[in-house]
Amino acid sequence: MKLAMIGGGGFRTPLVYSALLRDHAPGRVTDVALVDVDASRLTTMARILEEQARGVADAPHVSVHTDLAEGLAGADFVFSAIRVGGLDGRARDERIGQSHGVIGQETVGFGGISFALRTLPVVMELARTVARVAPDAWVINFTNPAGIVTEAMSGVLGDRVIGICDSPIGLARRALGALGLGGRRDAELRYAGLNHLGWVTGLRVDGRDVLPDLLARPDLIESFEEGRLFGAEWIQTLGALPNEYLHYFDYRRDVLQADQYEPSTRGRYLAHQQGAFWDRAGTSESPLAAWRLCRHEREVTYMATNRESAGMGERDEADILSGGYEDVALALMRGIAHDERARLVLNVRNRGTLRELDDDAVVEVPCLVDSAGAHPIAGAELPDHGRGLVVAVKYVERQAIEAGVHGSRAAALRALARHPLIDSVNVARALLEDATSSFHDELSHLH
Template sequence: MILALLGGGGFRVPLVFRTLLADRTDGRVTQVRLHDTDGVRLAAMEKILVAMAEAVPDAPRIMICSELADAVRGADFVFSAIRVGGTKGRAADERIARELGILGQETTGFGGISYALRGLPVALDIARTLADVNPEAWLINFTNPAGIVTEASREILGDRVIGICDSPIGLARRVLGSLETAGHVPAGTALDVGVGGGDVRLDYAGLNHLGWLQGLQVRGEDVLPRLLERPDLLESFEEGRLFGAEWLRTLGSIPNEYLHYYYFARETVEADGRSEATRGVFLEQQQDGFYRAADGVVPAEAALLWERTRQRREETYMASNREAAGVAERDEEDLEAGGYDRVALAIMHAIAHDRPAQLVLNVANRGTLEHLPEDAVIEVPCLVDAAGPRPLPVSPLPAHALGLVQTVKHVERTVIRAVTESRRDLAIEALALHPLVDGVGVARRAFDLSRAEFPELVALR
């Protein structure tokens, strides 16, 4: 198979390549094409991948493509993980949010909307290019905000675009890890969850970064009630410590970690305000230092530098949320990044070689969740085979979740319309209606500050 990686200079590219190197099955990826608009970052990633491939027989051949059309032409799968505006743009969003006293996280609320407004035009150009030069390819989207980008891209590519995220997988593995420790499920149950195999079935539903685990079947038995009746087990993994056992038992489900921004919005804003630098500023400084250092060393040293930088990046993930919840550090097992890379590989094998797999993906609703449009992109378990992904039955959203999901879905679709119709009023509507932006006045100020920061938004009139 041929895989094109868009955003090929991105920091997490080695995670994908590491998974490809470990795949020794028939029909594996034999060529990886890297495309990026930043030549310095692209050169650094090429250097690291070369070092990683040295000791692996028959490693995928690495190609650098300066033109988007050349990267995707003839590819079987296209993996998109671009960041329009880079980490500098994320830092700017967070600075604006801090000035206004709202959350600036890059995938939800103001930060997610600002990110989408400047990123969607590029994502849509990718979709149009793919439809023009390689309409038979499959686009695997990891570009954030993943739900919005996937839904917008579907207008051009239809079912041949699939959104992925590693959050639901990580959640299920951590829950199962706690249950394994307590002897409620067999050891090793968590290993293959979410990447296609095993005896585990997730009852998980919602939108990207806005979902709930309502059931967890192991060999036909729902083991989630065993977890919910044990406060000590609930607070033995990351989401349990973030939300607290009392709140999880009130909900009767385990929320995606990103729902902490909704359930504890005020506490997180306050913790963010106390931090010396926001997450975006930290990443901007860290990655700038990494790419400059990688430019001046040999491939093997660049690979070691990348691993050390990655470790520090994972240690500081969602630091403000942990501070707001009174949680000091992440567990050692949570520092192993990835998950989405294994999902991407499972998708490719399932489709290309008709190896059925059950995966949590962002796909069209098609009646899976009532009260949402048929064509709305949702995040649910799917069966994937040569025909592509099909949503599996899940429990209806609980009453406390339904209104929130409907509101955020309306916001997502309004953001897409704002970009495709070049309308400022729709961008402000999306901001004003989002639960994490408190009012029309704040929405207007936020948009005006974003438009002053990002020239791309001048097109919205």
């Protein structure tokens, strides 16, 4: 099989390649095409993957491409992982958000909407190119904001685009670990929501839901990252385990205050850190070692202001482990290509799964994967306290899609003004003005 990775010069590419190197089963991926607009990063990334592959006799062949159609030709699967505007764009979103007293994080609130507005025209062109050059390929979307991007691309590709996020599986893994069940790969996860806006509502092991056992023990709740982030009392009050990104909603004022005291935003920190990494890796005898060090630094500082606002201190080494999205991606590909059935939490069209939303709304729920694609499993249910928030945010996502795909400035303003983290139409209008000024070329389609 051939896998084309769009944004193949991106930082997470070695994680995906490591999963491919571990797969020796018949019908595996044998060719990987890295596609990126940055030729220099492609060259360095190819060196990293070459170093990863040393000693692996059947390692997938890697090619590099700056021409999209060339890289897509003959692809069975396409990974989309691009960042329009780069990390500098993320830093600008954060700065604009802070200047108006709102959260500017890249997938939540203003930052997520701004990111979507400049990303959607690019991913829609990608979707059309896939449909033309590789019509039988399946697109696995990692591009943020993943729910919005997946739903927009589904307008061209239908159910052949599926979104992936590692937050749900990471949360479930840590919760099971707290119960001493970390090795149970047969646990049945019940999860419902949107991307970066969902809750674990059940964890079935041997036919019994063990989530109530966890919720009854404050000491166990606060033994893992999300438990310490939200606090045992609040999680017990909710009666469900929230995705880490809900911390921006539940503790908005606390996060904003912590952001104000930070000397640098997350985007600015990553831009500096990864800029230094690319300079170092380009000339290093072991670019893989440089990548591993940079990745560890990145994970150690993940959601640092949120943790600071909760008084958590440093991350535990166990929490720094990858959530496993590369393994989910591999299971998804094998499930579709070889009818190897798997149960995975994915971003797919609702198809009646969550009764609060229409069939075409992309939701994040457990799915059954087979040769026909990913099918949401009946029974996913939002907790009562989350229904209104999900409906409100889905409206915002739809308005962002209208703005990003069709260039409606009015829809962009509606998306900002109706987002739960933005509390004034005047602030929404000012945010939009600053975004269109700062990203003049990327947002020139708005009218």
